[in-house]
Amino acid sequence: MSNPIGVGLIGLGTVGSGVVELLQDAPSSMRRRKHVDFALKRVAVRDRARPRAVAVDKALLTAEAAEVVADPAVQLVVELTGAAPAYEWVSAALRQGKDVGTANKALLAERGEELFELALKNGADLMFEASVAGGIPIIRSLRSGLVANRVESLYGILNGTTNYILTRMSRGEGDYADILKDAQDEGYAEPDPTMDVSGMDAAQKLAILCRIGFHSTGTGSDVFCEGIEHIEQSDIEYARELGFVIKLLAIAKQQNGSVEARVHPAMVPTDSLLANIHDEFNAIQVQGSAVGPQVFSGRGAGQMPTASAVVADMVEMVERKVAGAGTAIGDMILGEEAVSIAPVENVEMRYFLRALVCDQPGVLERIARILAEEHISIASVIQKERDLEGGSVPLVIVTHEAKEAAMQRALGAIDALDAVPDGVKLIRMEEL
Ligand code: NAP
Ligand code: HSE
Numbered sequence: 001m002s003n004p005i006g007v008g009l010i011g012l013g014t015v016g017s018g019v020v021e022l023l024q025d026a027p028s029s030m031r032r033r034k035h036v037d038f039a040l041k042r043v044a045v046r047d048r049a050r051p052r053a054v055a056v057d058k059a060l061l062t063a064e065a066a067e068v069v070a071d072p073a074v075q076l077v078v079e080l081t082g083a084a085p086a087y088e089w090v091s092a093a094l095r096q097g098k099d100v101g102t103a104n105k106a107l108l109a110e111r112g113e114e115l116f117e118l119a120l121k122n123g124a125d126l127m128f129e130a131s132v133a134g135g136i137p138i139i140r141s142l143r144s145g146l147v148a149n150r151v152e153s154l155y156g157i158l159n160g161t162t163n164y165i166l167t168r169m170s171r172g173e174g175d176y177a178d179i180l181k182d183a184q185d186e187g188y189a190e191p192d193p194t195m196d197v198s199g200m201d202a203a204q205k206l207a208i209l210c211r212i213g214f215h216s217t218g219t220g221s222d223v224f225c226e227g228i229e230h231i232e233q234s235d236i237e238y239a240r241e242l243g244f245v246i247k248l249l250a251i252a253k254q255q256n257g258s259v260e261a262r263v264h265p266a267m268v269p270t271d272s273l274l275a276n277i278h279d280e281f282n283a284i285q286v287q288g289s290a291v292g293p294q295v296f297s298g299r300g301a302g303q304m305p306t307a308s309a310v311v312a313d314m315v316e317m318v319e320r321k322v323a324g325a326g327t328a329i330g331d332m333i334l335g336e337e338a339v340s341i342a343p344v345e346n347v348e349m350r351y352f353l354r355a356l357v358c359d360q361p362g363v364l365e366r367i368a369r370i371l372a373e374e375h376i377s378i379a380s381v382i383q384k385e386r387d388l389e390g391g392s393v394p395l396v397i398v399t400h401e402a403k404e405a406a407m408q409r410a411l412g413a414i415d416a417l418d419a420v421p422d423g424v425k426l427i428r429m430e431e432l
Contacts, residue, residue: 004039005318008074010065010089011081012045014187015103015130017053018307019078024054035322036315041073044081069093076314079104082191087111094118094126099321101313103130103306106195109204109220112211116332125320125327127313132205133158133282135305136298137312142212142286143331149288151213153253155432158205158263160280160301161189161196162228162248166265167278170236170245188280188301198227199248199263206250206261210341213286214252214259215334218341224262230425231265238354238382238396239267239427245275249430258342265427267352272432285432345405350379350429353397353411358419364395367420370413371399374406392421398429 007023009016023038030036043056044065062068065085069077069092077093079086079102086107093100095118102108108115108128119126129139133156142151157163161183168179180197183189188196195201204220211217228248239246244267253260268275273295277283282300287293299305316328357363364381371378382396399407407426415423 004037006041006073006075007038008042008068008071008077009040010044010068010077010079012043012052012056013080014303015306015310016080018303019080019310020054020056022307022311030315033315033319036318038314042068042071044068065089066092074098076101076317078310078314080310082106090115091118094122094124097122097124099125099317101127101310101317103128103310105131105201105204105208109207112208113217116329119327119329120333125317126329127317129313130306130309132208133284134160134298134300134302135308136282136284136296136300137309138209138284138296139212141296142209146286146288146291149290151254152287152289154209154213154284154286155274156250156284157247157274157277157282158250158300159196159202159248160282161193163277163282164188164280166228166231166246166248169233187303197229199225202248202250202263206252206263210252210259210261212332214254215337215339216259216341217334217338218261222341224344226264228265235354235427242398243270244268244429245270246427247274249274255342258339260344260347261341262344262347267427267429268432274432347404348401350401351399351407352427352429353424355395355420355424356392356422357395359391359393360419363419366417367414370410374410376402376406376410
């Protein structure tokens with residue numbers, strides 16, 4: 001066995017503690033690899049006095065992450081904070097030629113390009129398997145196992161927190177706010193859970209997958225994104241009545257010279273694979289040109305699944321160095337084949353529309369006329385019994401396939417009707 005690799009850890013929260021646990025009790029699969037021996041040299045946290053879930057020598061703790069990066073005993077930096085200065089720490093480490101592992105999707109999705117260039121220039125590596133889909137080795141599969149394929153499409157559940165919320169709401173296990181609190185207690189949610197429920201966390205993950213799978217340059221903000229905040233129990237009930245389940249889907253498809261990329265709640269058929277991914281689990285269905293359909297599924301959030309992915313990267317970085325195999329980051333650099341993420345206006349799909357409308361003659365006809373003017377054809381209508389107290393009735397319309405831009409124009413016009421005082425809610429439908 002060669003000298004242990006000096007590890008500097010920035011962040012000892014949910015994921016950081018999991019990484020320390022795995023390093024302290026390495027499974028035999030890791031111990032058998034003769035060059036893989038890690039020694040924790042320095043650990044940065046915000047609050048040194050806070051009790052920790054794992055035993056770490058107090059003398060290693062610092063509140064200054066920059067000290068971890070600068071420590072000459074640290075050869076490999078592992079960033080697990082998700083904090084705003086992460087870019088500074090990671091870029092400083094790469095500039096010093098130190099390899100970096102991170103689970104920080106925001107950092108990769110928004111500033112990956114700069115970091116990849118920096119790593120390449122300094123002969124350092126940057127790996128981030130844990131940034132997408134927790135313990136599922138999807139990045140490794142796209143860049144390696146599926147390298148002989150042109151990725152044609154990718155459908156995923158990429159956020160554990162929202163899948164946990166939607167699953168438990170569909171089982172009638174509480175309301176949105178209480179279940180979100182449980183997801184936070186379980187360690188699934190981001191420090192700012194708005195990132196999860198707004199869809200932005202999944203959009204950032206999708207941008208990372210698009211980069212590797214489709215060679216696209218876009219960031220999380222280029223991905224069309226809508227969250228689950230507006231999903232109500234009644235939407236889940238209507239979906240069930242229609243034979244669907246609501247999931248926060250991340251979808252990317254190859255187009256001519258660009259990529260379609262979107263994240264939004266979607267109704268998917270009850271018997272589809274993605275409808276049956278529950279709780280904090282994630283799944284990704286990839287369509288490869290040579291291999292055909294492939295499905296990856298597993299825990300997408302939580303301490304040990306995420307730590308498993310971080311440690312796998314640490315092992316690969318060490319083994320690549322020892323073997324003189326170059327950096328993994330070399331595979332991520334986009335050449336002339338780089339494509340952009342396209343706007344979604346021309347995407348066509350079916351839509352579920354729900355509104356509380358005033359119980360007056362002609363309202364349904366006016367809504368139908370607006371849809372017809374946009375060439376949107378109605379597939380079915382459900383109108384429940386009159387709500388005697390409010391004088392309004394719930395109206396549900398399912399459309400045939402229509403263009404997103406046309407649907408947005410129609411929604412604007414319907415929202416302007418006096419007879420639809422609270423506006424229309426829309427959920428997209430995916431047949432899968
Ligand atoms: P967490 O439990 O909130 O832990 C964050 C850690 O970072 C804490 O130890 C905190 O110190 C430390 N920290 C925060 N700001 C710091 C600063 N300025 N200087 C030094 N240390 C600082 O977060 P987490 O859930 O482990 O997530 C960490 C990263 O992994 C994030 O990028 C997240 O997106 C990503 N991730 C998380 C999961 C998951 O399931 N949790 C899954 C995939 C990816 P204190 O302990 O003293 O507060
Ligand atoms: N907050 C993220 C999620 C953690 O719920 O999926 C895993 O990236």
